[in-house]
Amino acid sequence: MAEIKSGANPLFLREEELRQGLELLFYAYRDFNAEPDAILARHKFGRAHHRVIYFVGRHPSITVGRLLSILGITKQSLSRVLRQLIDQGLITQRPGPTDRRQRLLELTSKGIEMERQLSEKQRVRIARAYREAGAEAVEGFRKVLLGLTRQEMPSKFQPPGRLDR
Amino acid sequence: MAEIKSGANPLFLREEELRQGLELLFYAYRDFNAEPDAILARHKFGRAHHRVIYFVGRHPSITVGRLLSILGITKQSLSRVLRQLIDQGLITQRPGPTDRRQRLLELTSKGIEMERQLSEKQRVRIARAYREAGAEAVEGFRKVLLGLTRQEMPSKFQPPGRLDR
DNA sequence: ACGCTATGTCAGCCGCGTTGACATATATGA
């Protein structure tokens, strides 16, 4: 704690600093999702669909089980949106080559197109923020965010909860 | 687009870099809310309650209207959680001194205690991440996050949507 | 042959967004 207050930073300033970080994260996350939400709404989809599309695009041939553990939701929740995405022709399934119980998921060309539309908005936004902030700042951004992510609760006591609010 | 590829960064690397930023933000936001969620659950509250408690604590004597515009939700949504918080004795209302139509909101001592419990988890988490990353990185973190936040859509076309997932 | 695993589905619950309609108290301007 002693080594933290670099310079003339009394404790009650640190407090304010931390709160500011809190809010920054809150607003950034919120604004960051506004544009994709608008696109999704036109297709009668929600953020849950977005996440599934995103991760299937990111990890082609992913199994349902692996996707479940990435998303941290129940199979019942996943299957609702997955079913819609398959029915609408954005995602296909095929049996796993070695373990045929598995259903390997892929984006169709239509799914890829959708993925591109959605993430483009966010990539443009991040790209702008990165460019304006500079390479140095980007490195700091990543470092801090990584630090926020690691070290979870005992992992059995994580309340799953909604990912999108 | 031409001015973006600063230095020897081919485009397909930038793309990957941006995606990484996306995911970092996603996971950080998610992990960041896991601990408060557990506390809230014990009190039969949710993230909506957390946000209200937080902003009332941050802006004592805030009006309902101002709170609504910060949260970006409808009064019907707010009133549900606000009613619970008032009934449970975490928040009080009093008429505005100059405009008596207003209801100025305050945390009670019980509310303050709750606020402290909730945000403490997050402050510790941020503090650790800041400490590990260093002052320089923190500055970058803030810069980028701020860049992500500014410049919205025309503001009438923002789909409100859930704040908590 | 048996049990375990991967997946899917049905049913019902809950939190917290939404829209629309309507009520009340107070402020404010013609």
Add this chain to the structure above:
DNA sequence: TCATATATGTCAACGCGGCTGACATAGCGT
């Protein structure tokens, strides 16, 4: 003063996407 506008609250109904619990089926592995 009276009319209108504003600040707030409430009722009703809907939608999304989490959840639990139960049960089904196919395929893996011993």
